[in-house]
Amino acid sequence: MPKNIAQNIHQPVLLVETLQLLKPQADEFFVDATLGLGGHTEAILAKSKETQVIGIDQDLEAIGLAKERLNSFGERFKVFHSNFSDIKQVLAEAKIEKVDGVLADLGVSSLQFDSRTRGFSFRFDAPLDMRMNRESNLETAADLLETLSEFEIAKIIYEYGEERLSRRIARRIVEKRDSGEPIKTTKQLVETIEKAVGRGKKDKIHPATRTFQALRIAVNGELEILERFVRDSVEILKKDGRLAVITFHSLEDRIVKQTMQKLSGKCFCPPKFPQCVCGAKKEVEILTRKPVVPSELETEENPRSRSAKLRACLKLN
Numbered sequence: 054m055p056k057n058i059a060q061n062i063h064q065p066v067l068l069v070e071t072l073q074l075l076k077p078q079a080d081e082f083f084v085d086a087t088l089g090l091g092g093h094t095e096a097i098l099a100k101s102k103e104t105q106v107i108g109i110d111q112d113l114e115a116i117g118l119a120k121e122r123l124n125s126f127g128e129r130f131k132v133f134h135s136n137f138s139d140i141k142q143v144l145a146e147a148k149i150e151k152v153d154g155v156l157a158d159l160g161v162s163s164l165q166f167d168s169r170t171r172g173f174s175f176r177f178d179a180p181l182d183m184r185m186n187r188e189s190n191l192e193t194a195a196d197l198l199e200t201l202s203e204f205e206i207a208k209i210i211y212e213y214g215e216e217r218l219s220r221r222i223a224r225r226i227v228e229k230r231d232s233g234e235p236i237k238t239t240k241q242l243v244e245t246i247e248k249a250v251g252r253g254k255k256d257k258i259h260p261a262t263r264t265f266q267a268l269r270i271a272v273n274g275e276l277e278i279l280e281r282f283v284r285d286s287v288e289i290l291k292k293d294g295r296l297a298v299i300t301f302h303s304l305e306d307r308i309v310k311q312t313m314q315k316l317s318g319k320c321f322c323p324p325k326f327p328q329c330v331c332g333a334k335k336e337v338e339i340l341t342r343k344p345v346v347p348s349e350l351e352t353e354e355n356p357r358s359r360s361a362k363l364r365a366c367l368k369l370n
């Protein structure tokens with residue numbers, strides 16, 4: 054069977070492992086909160102003739118390609134152009150109360166990362182946009198670099214990029230802006246970073262990698278919505294429903310891990326508190342004591358999967 058465009062663009066990460074945890078059965082209903090190019094959804098729908106999936110994505114371009122790919126599943130697949138922070142509203146709109154499983158495969162897709170025009174990657178010279186949802190009125194990365202203070206820019210690069218040279222980079226960015234040359238393109242940003250930190254021959258990763266990650270997270274508000282999303286997803290699960298989340302960096306993984314732990318009844322109060330005030334209550338059972346990571350074969354075939362971590366939990370009541 055000839056592959057369609059979406060299949061060629063993005064390889065679904067940890068696909069077998071995700072299906073083992075989500076365990077889609079006939080008649081079950083799933084939400085794919087990060088539809089992307091529809092790779093995971095296609096595999097869920099292919100599991101049985103009656104499984105249904107609602108796909109959510111904030112990127113219209115991805116939705117267009119996923120729709121084409123999943124066309125043959127007819128009414129069993131529906132799609133919503135939305136942010137997954139609105140998962141409860143999406144479900145209400147679809148007139149569905151509870152579901153058997155929710156999947157989120159976070160971050161950007163290869164469609165976005167390999168785009169020559171959207172500014173996600175320093176491999177291509179493009180306007181510094183980085184919005185996953187181009188129909189939104191979110192500020193672009195260039196807007197942030199033009200309007201935030203030096204302190205705020207450094208904080209973003211340090212916290213979201215874990216870049217220890219964040220202050221040097223922020224200073225250079227603001228110096229350029231003050232001299233009447235605000236940074237508008239990926240190439241200008243790369244050059245500014247290289248001037249700020251130099252380029253050691255021994256560097257394993259490009260010196261701009263962490264700053265680009267940080268700006269993307271800030272532009273799309275990726276971390277702020279994550280704890281709420283995990284909680285909302287658990288809320289909409291039926292008893293014995295499953296939630297699976299794939300993350301791509303330690304900041305995301307920490308939030309997912311801790312939120313699942315809290316929902317599994319672990320108390321996060323300081324040890325000296327005489328009694329629990331954090332409201333720990335056992336609502337889920339954690340299915341992945343350690344995060345599931347890709348096999349060597351997968352990382353060889355798909356280097357993008359290298360940093361992936363999969364965690365899952367089961368709703369108890």
Ligand SMILES: C[S@@+](CC[C@H](N)C(=O)[O-])C[C@H]1O[C@@H](n2cnc3c(N)ncnc32)[C@H](O)[C@@H]1O
Nearest residue numbers: 065087089090091092093110111112136137162
């Ligand atoms: C890694 S890709 C998903 C790939 C998909 N699992 C597949 O196999 O083709 C992540 C997708 O999630 C979308 N996305 C990221 N954050 C989102 C959010 N907060 N709300 C809705 N979609 C989001 C991105 O636009 C992107 O298309």
Ligand SMILES: [Zn+2]
Nearest residue numbers: 320322329331
């Ligand atoms: Zn507590």
